[in-house]
Amino acid sequence: xxxxxxxxxxxxxxxxxxxxxxxxxxxxxxxxxxxxxxxxxxxxxxxxxxxxxxxxxxxxxxxxxxxxxxxxxxxxxxxxxxxxxxxxxxxxxxxxxxxxxxxxxxxxxxxxxxxxxxxxxxxxxxxxxxxxxxxxxxxxxxxxxxxxxxxxxxxxxxxxxxxxxxxxxxxxxxxxxxxxxxxxxxxxxxxxxxxxxxxxxxxxxxxxxxxxxxxxxxxxxxxxxxxxxxxxxxxxxxxxxxxxxxxxxxxxxxxxxxxxxxxxxxxxxxxxxxxxxxxxxxxxxxxxxxxxxxxxxxxxxxxxxxxxxxxxxxxxxxxxxxxxxxxxxxxxxxxxxxxxxxxxxxxxxxxxxxxxxxxxxxxxxxxxxxxxxxxxxxxxxxxxxxxxxxxxxxxxxxxxxxxxxxxxxxxxxxxxxxxxxxxxxxxxxxxxxxxxxxxxxxxxxxxxxxxxxxxxxxxxxxxxxxxxxxxxxxxxxxxxxxxxxxxxxxxxxxxxxxxxxxxxxxxxxxxxxxxxxxxxxxxxxxxxxxxxxxxxxxxxxxxxxxxxxxxxxxxxxxxxxxxxxxxxxxxxxxxxxxxxxxxxxxxxxxxxxxxxxxxxxxxxxxxxxxxxxxxxxxxxxxxxxxxxxxxxxxxxxxxxxxxxxxxxxx
Numbered sequence: 001x002x003x004x005x006x007x008x009x010x011x012x013x014x015x016x017x018x019x020x021x022x023x024x025x026x027x028x029x030x031x032x033x034x035x036x037x038x039x040x041x042x043x044x045x046x047x048x049x050x051x052x053x054x055x056x057x058x059x060x061x062x063x064x065x066x067x068x069x070x071x072x073x074x075x076x077x078x079x080x081x082x083x084x085x086x087x088x089x090x091x092x093x094x095x096x097x098x099x100x101x102x103x104x105x106x107x108x109x110x111x112x113x114x115x116x117x118x119x120x121x122x123x124x125x126x127x128x129x130x131x132x133x134x135x136x137x138x139x140x141x142x143x144x145x146x147x148x149x150x151x152x153x154x155x156x157x158x159x160x161x162x163x164x165x166x167x168x169x170x171x172x173x174x175x176x177x178x179x180x181x182x183x184x185x186x187x188x189x190x191x192x193x194x195x196x197x198x199x200x201x202x203x204x205x206x207x208x209x210x211x212x213x214x215x216x217x218x219x220x221x222x223x224x225x226x227x228x229x230x231x232x233x234x235x236x237x238x239x240x241x242x243x244x245x246x247x248x249x250x251x252x253x254x255x256x257x258x259x260x261x262x263x264x265x266x267x268x269x270x271x272x273x274x275x276x277x278x279x280x281x282x283x284x285x286x287x288x289x290x291x292x293x294x295x296x297x298x299x300x301x302x303x304x305x306x307x308x309x310x311x312x313x314x315x316x317x318x319x320x321x322x323x324x325x326x327x328x329x330x331x332x333x334x335x336x337x338x339x340x341x342x343x344x345x346x347x348x349x350x351x352x353x354x355x356x357x358x359x360x361x362x363x364x365x366x367x368x369x370x371x372x373x374x375x376x377x378x379x380x381x382x383x384x385x386x387x388x389x390x391x392x393x394x395x396x397x398x399x400x401x402x403x404x405x406x407x408x409x410x411x412x413x414x415x416x417x418x419x420x421x422x423x424x425x426x427x428x429x430x431x432x433x434x435x436x437x438x439x440x441x442x443x444x445x446x447x448x449x450x451x452x453x454x455x456x457x458x459x460x461x462x463x464x465x466x467x468x469x470x471x472x473x474x475x476x477x478x479x480x481x482x483x484x485x486x487x488x489x490x491x492x493x494x495x496x497x498x499x500x501x502x503x504x505x506x507x508x509x510x511x512x513x514x515x516x517x518x519x520x521x522x523x524x525x526x527x528x529x530x531x532x533x534x535x536x537x538x539x540x541x542x543x544x545x546x547x548x549x550x551x552x553x554x555x556x557x558x559x560x561x562x563x564x565x566x567x568x569x570x571x572x573x574x575x576x577x578x579x580x581x582x583x584x585x586x587x588x589x590x591x592x593x594x595x596x597x598x599x600x601x602x603x604x605x606x607x608x609x610x611x612x613x614x615x616x617x618x619x620x621x622x623x624x625x626x627x628x629x630x631x632x633x634x635x636x637x638x639x640x641x642x643x644x645x646x647x648x649x650x
Contacts, residue, residue, distance in 0.1 A: 001074070001150040004058055005046040005168040009070040009138075012036065030139040031107045033067050034093045040100060040133050043169060043546070046073050057089075057113060057147040065140070072134040074168045076152065078126035079611065082159030086123055086132055090148035091116040093137040098123065098130055112144045122155070125164060127610050128175045171548035173573045178547060179603035181206055183539040184521040185513050187500045193242045194507025195219060196262045198226070198235075199523055199537055215244075215262055216536055218509070218525055224265065233276070239283045239505070249276050257288075257326075271326050279324075280343070284350040288324040291343055293317040307360040321355060323377070334375065344372070345396045352376050354395055354404065359388070366390055366428060372406075374438065385436060389413065391428060399463035406434040406443075407454055410627055417445035419627045427630035429591045430623040433457065433468065433481075446481060450488055451626035461505040467491070469501055471624035474566060474593045478512065494524055494533055496596035511536075517552040517568070517596045519544060548573040549605055552596075555615070557648055563629070565644050567617030568596070570608040583613045585649050587641070591633045593622040619644035 014028045050058040060070060078084060088096060091110040096103050096119050106119040123130045138146045154160055187200040199214040213227040213235060227235055232246035233255070244262060247255040255276040256269050277290035294317065305311060319340040323332045335341035335355065345354040358370045372386040372395050386392055391409035398405065410418045410426035417432040431454040433446040447454065452470035459466055466481040468488075476498045478491040495514025499521060503510050508528035515521045523537035550571040559565050572581060584607050588594055594616045598605070604614045618625070619641035621633025632640050 001056075001152070001166065002052045003168060004050050004052075004072050004074055004150065005043075006048040006050060006060065006073070007041065007046055007071045008048055009060070009068045010038075011065075012067045012069055012137075014067070014140075030067060030093055030109060030137060033069070033139075034095060034105070034107065034135070034137045038069060038071070038135065040071060040073075040097065043073060043075075043131075046071070046169065049168075052149070055113070055149070056151070057149045060136070060146050060148070067140045068138045068146075070136050070138075070146075072136065072148070072150075073131065074150075074166055075129050075131050075172055076123060076125045076164055076166050077129040077173065078124075078159075078162045078164045080162055081126055082124070082162040083155035084123045084125055084159055084162060084164060085120060085153045085155060087118055087120045087151045087153065088134055088148060089116045089118050089151075090136060090146075091144060092142065092146050092148070093139065094119055094148070095135040095137075096121055097133040097135065100131075100133075109139050109142060113147055113149075116147075116149075126162075128177065129172055171546060173609040174547045174549060174603075174605045175609070176603070176606050177206075178543065179599045179606050180204055182520075182543050184599075185523045185537045185539055186211075186521070188502050188511035188513055188523055189237055190502040190504040190509060190511050191237050191242050191262065192240055192505045194504030194509035195242060197511045197523075197525060197536065198237065198244070201537075201539060214537075217262070218534075218536075226260070234278055238285060239281050240285055245270070245281070247274065247276055247279070271329075273329065274326075275322070275324055275331065277322075280346065282323075282346050282350040283348045286326055286350055288326065289343055289346060289353070290322050290324070291319045291341075292322055293319050308362055309360060321353070334377070344394065347397050347401045348399050349401065351378060352401070354385075354397055356395065361390070364390070372404075374404075383438070385438070385441070386413075392434075393431070394457075396457065396459060399459055399461060402438055404436045404438060405457060405459065405466060406436060407431050407457060408434065410448075413443045413445075416443060417448045419448045420631045421628050424628065424631040425634040426627060427591055427621070427623060427633050429453070430627055430630040431455065433466070435483075446486075448627075451624070452477070452479065453623040453630070456501070458501075458503055460503060467501070467503055467510075469498060471593060471595065473624050474568075474595055474618055476514075476595050478510070492526060492531070492533060494535070495519075495522065513537075515596075515598045517598060518549060520598045547605075548609075550575055550608065559620070559644050559647050561620075561640075563620065565617055565619060565648055567615060567648060569616070570604050570614040572608050572611050572613070581611060581613045583615055583649070585645060586614060586616045587619055587645055588622055591621055591623050591630060593618045593624050615649065617645065617648045619648075 012033050052058055091112055094106045103121045104119045110116055154162055181204045183201055183203045186202045189198040197216045201212050203210045211230040212225055215224045215226045235246040238245050244260040246258055248258050249255045253276050254273045257271040257274045259268050259270050279288040279290045321334040321341050321343045323334055339357050342356045344356055353375050356370050356372045358368050360368050369388040369390045371388055374383040391412035392406050394407040396405045409428035410432050420426050433454050435444045435446055452472040454468050454470055456469035464483055468479045475496050477493055478498055478501050479488045480491055481488050496516040498512050498514045501512035510526045513521050513523045520540035524533050524535050526533045552568050552570050554568045556566045607614045621641050623630045
C-alpha cells in the first residue's frame with residue numbers, strides 16, 4: 001500500500017507499581033500495554049495521512065518520550081468471491097483487527113525494519129467490504145523510529161482472479177449489514193392536544209433488536225427516552241388528557257394503571273388491580289376495553305372439526321371483548337359464545353362499541369365472511385350494520401357516532417365501489433373506503449374514482465375530515481378527504497413513502513415517518529395552520545453519510561397494450577457508462593407495488609453495490625394505479641405482467 005490514514009498517536013504511561021519489593025519482577029511490560037483497551041473510532045477519526053517511502057514503509061514518527069499507541073485503518077473490497085491475504089510488517093508490537101474483531105497479535109519488538117516480523121490474516125472482501133485496523137504500540141525504550149508496511153496478496157487457489165480496491169477515507173459502498181442493522185424511527189403517535197409526539201424506534205444489533213420509545217416536545221424540542229426497550233406495557237396516549245399511560249404488572253394477572261405527565265414526567269397511579277391485558281381506553285376515559293382468549297374445553301379423543309381452521313390439532317381458542325370500569329372496578333364480559341368477537345372501535349360517548357364476527361365459508365371464495373355490529377352497552381342490544389360480507393375488512397365510528405367508515409375490497413357492499421372494465425374481476429387487494437349512515441344503513445363509496453389504494457384511515461376529531469394512508473402508484477402518501485365537499489387533497493410529505501402517520505385529535509397537527517430511495521426513515525411534524533413541516537428525527541443520518549450511493553433514476557415505458565408502465569433503476573456506486581453491467585430485474589410478488597423504500601427485505605442499493613444495475617418496475621396488476629389496472633392481475637396467471645417485465649427489460 002502506498003498511503004494510509006491514522007489516528008493521532010497517544011502516549012500510554014505505565015501504571016504505578018505498588019509492590020516495591022517485587023517491582024522489577026512484576027514490571028508492566030509493553031505486551032501488557034498492547035492488551036489495554038482502545039476504542040476504534042469511526043473512519044472520520046483517522047485524520048493523520050501518511051505516504052509510503054521507497055521501501056514501502058510508512059514512517060510514522062515518534063510522538064512521545066514514553067510508549068505510544070496509534071491506529072491505522074483502510075477498507076478493502078473484492079469484485080468477486082475469493083480470499084485475500086493482508087500482511088503487516090513492523091518492528092513494533094501490533095494487533096490486527098478485521099471488522100472490529102481482533103484476529104492476530106504481534107508481541108515482539110525488533111531493532112529495525114530489516115528485522116521486522118510479520119502478522120497477517122486472510123480476508124474474504126466480497127460481497128461485504130472488510131475494514132482493517134492496525135493497532136501499533138511503540139515501546140518507550142525503542143531505539144528506531146516506528147514504521148509499518150502493508151501488503152495485499154491474492155490467494156493462489158481461492159482468489160487468483162479477484163480484483164480489489166482499497167480506500168482509506170471517504171464514503172464506502174453499502175452492504176447488507178447497513179440495510180439490516182442500525183437505528184430507525186418506526187412510528188409516531190400524537191398527543192391529543194398536539195403538543196407532543198411519542199416516537200418508536202427499532203434498533204437492530206444483528207441477532208437482537210431493541211425498541212426504545214422517545215417523548216418529543218414540539219414546542220421546546222426536548223427529547224426524553226420514556227421506555228428503553230418497550231418496557232412499559234401498552235404505553236400510549238390517553239384519548240382526551242395530555243398524558244401517557246401504561247400498565248405495570250403486579251402479582252397474578254393484574255396491574256397498576258400509571259399515567260405520565262409529559263411536561264414533568266411525574267408518574268401517578270390512576271387505578272390498581274386492573275387486568276394486565278393490551279387495553280384500549282374508552283374515548284371518555286371512564287373504562288378500559290380489551291380482548292381475551294378463552295381456551296375451549298378439550299373434548300375426548302374424538303371431536304368434530306367444523307372448519308378447516310379446526311385442523312390445527314385441537315379446539316381453536318375463542319376471543320371475547322371485556323370492559324373494565326375505572327370508577328367501580330367492575331369487569332364486564334361483553335361477548336360470549338362459540339365464535340370470536342373482534343373489537344373494532346368505541347363510540348366517543350363510551351356508550352356503544354363496534355365489533356365484528358367472522359365465519360369461514362370453505363366453498364366460496366374468499367372463504368370467509370364478516371358481520372359488523374353496533375352494541376349498545378346499556379341495553380346490550382345490537383344493531384346489524386353489515387351482514388356476512390366477504391369483502392369488508394375494517395370499520396370505525398365517526399366522532400358523532402352517526403356514521404361508520406368501512407374499508408374493504410371493490411366488491412364490498414354488493415359491489416357499489418366497483419370501477420373495472422367489462423369482463424374484469426376486481427382485485428381484492430385494491431382497498432376502497434365506504435361511509436355508512438348508521439340510521440338509514442345507506443352506504444356511499446368514497447374512493448370508486450380515486451386511483452390510490454387505502455392502507456390506513458383516521459377520522460379528524462371534529463369529524464369533518466378523514467385521513468387516508470394510501471399506495472399512490474409507487475409512492476405512499478396521506479390524503480385528506482373532506483366529508484362535506486367529497487374531495488381528496490394530498491397532504492404535504494417530505495418523503496416518497498409514508499410508513500406511519502397520526503393526527504392530533506384536538507389540534508391541526510400531523511406527525512409521520514417516511515423514507516425515500518436515497519434515505520432511510522425520518523420523522524416529521526406538520527402544522528396544518530402554518531403549513532410548516534419540521535423534521536424531528538433522522539436516526540440513520542450519520543450512518544447514511546458514510547455510504548456511497550448513485551442517484552436512483554425513473555424509467556417508464558409504454559407496453560404493447562398501450563399502457564404506461566412505471567419503474568426506476570439503480571446503478572453501481574462507481575458506474576462507468578462505457579462499460580456493460582449485469583442487470584437484476586425486480587417486480588412485485590403479489591399485487592402491491594414496489595414502493596420507493598430505501599431498505600426493506602430486498603435492499604436494492606446493496607445489490608447495486610455488488611456491480612449490478614437493478615431495475616424495478618410496476619407491471620400490470622399492481623394496486624395504486626386504479627381498479628382497472630389492478631384488475632389485470634386477476635386470472636391472468638402472470639401472463640400480462642410477465643410481458644411487461646420482459647418488454648421493460650428489453
